[in-house]
Amino acid sequence: MPSATEQKIIDAAVRLFAAQGYDATSVQEIVAAAEVTKGALYHYFRAKDDLLFEIYRLLITSQSADMDRIIGLGLSSADTVREILVSLVVSTAERVDETAVFVRELHRLGEDRMTEFRAERRRYHETFLAVIEKGQADGSFSSGVPADTVVRIALGVVNQLPIWYRPDGPKPPGLLAEEIADFVLAGLR
């Protein structure tokens, strides 16, 4: 969990990056918007791209923890998939600004960060894949479509949310999440 100061810096950076772009945003502006000192910012983040990575890392870390928690509940395969998708869609839909900034600036991450980013994503993908495979193996789900393609479809719509979804639009995050879960579970029956 980030400290209150760290969270203030991250929130200010997300707002500024989303509104005016990553390049056009200076560390000085972030410091001013967050109402912290430059020293405080550099205590948590060595550079602007540390901040970019941290924005994303906090999101995926909390989404991975959610998935692990849901799997630990020992629900049926269908309920596990539903809970994972609802939690993932809602948390992503509520944070489309952060995700949009990160996706747009992804190519700026250095090699180490890119490797860490890919590893985090792969872990999430593989844990979800194992849930689908288990349901196919025990007959809870149809095996008509291979589990890896099911995962690509389910995560594809989530990864595209930053392109088109607005949390203040006509469809609230929770409703969209249930619709996506309904469709994926219908496809798995």
Added chain:
Amino acid sequence: MPSATEQKIIDAAVRLFAAQGYDATSVQEIVAAAEVTKGALYHYFRAKDDLLFEIYRLLITSQSADMDRIIGLGLSSADTVREILVSLVVSTAERVDETAVFVRELHRLGEDRMTEFRAERRRYHETFLAVIEKGQADGSFSSGVPADTVVRIALGVVNQLPIWYRPDGPKPPGLLAEEIADFVLAGLR
């Protein structure tokens, strides 16, 4: 349809943009790789970002024409959705390099181009949406999940292909396309 010269220029630009990035690629390098004169390039494209846009416009124009042709065949709703998805997934999967370049550099398009891009995408989206809605209205498809969410799911996986799909990987474009169509149709039943 582009002329042979225009196509040579586009192919060279796609290769160079994908290999070394849009910024790092000069018009001179594109001209040399395409084995055309600078005059020929400027006959077709006023600037490098014209070329970027044209790369994408050719792809979506041919995908839109494919969809219109398939709808014109008057197949059942299920066969129409299958043919549209297979054609879309195969044409996108075979051109992941072009699409990846375009998506990465999208923010560079000027306002007019961005408007044209959004209009092309919206038209594709709405035509596909009408196909799903028609199938829901005549009882060919379940109405359990609203058509707009079904379209977001089906197009989401296609739009994510440039991130992870490699045409020379273990799953050929045609097989992936059938799997995606199978899953979407299973969800619609």
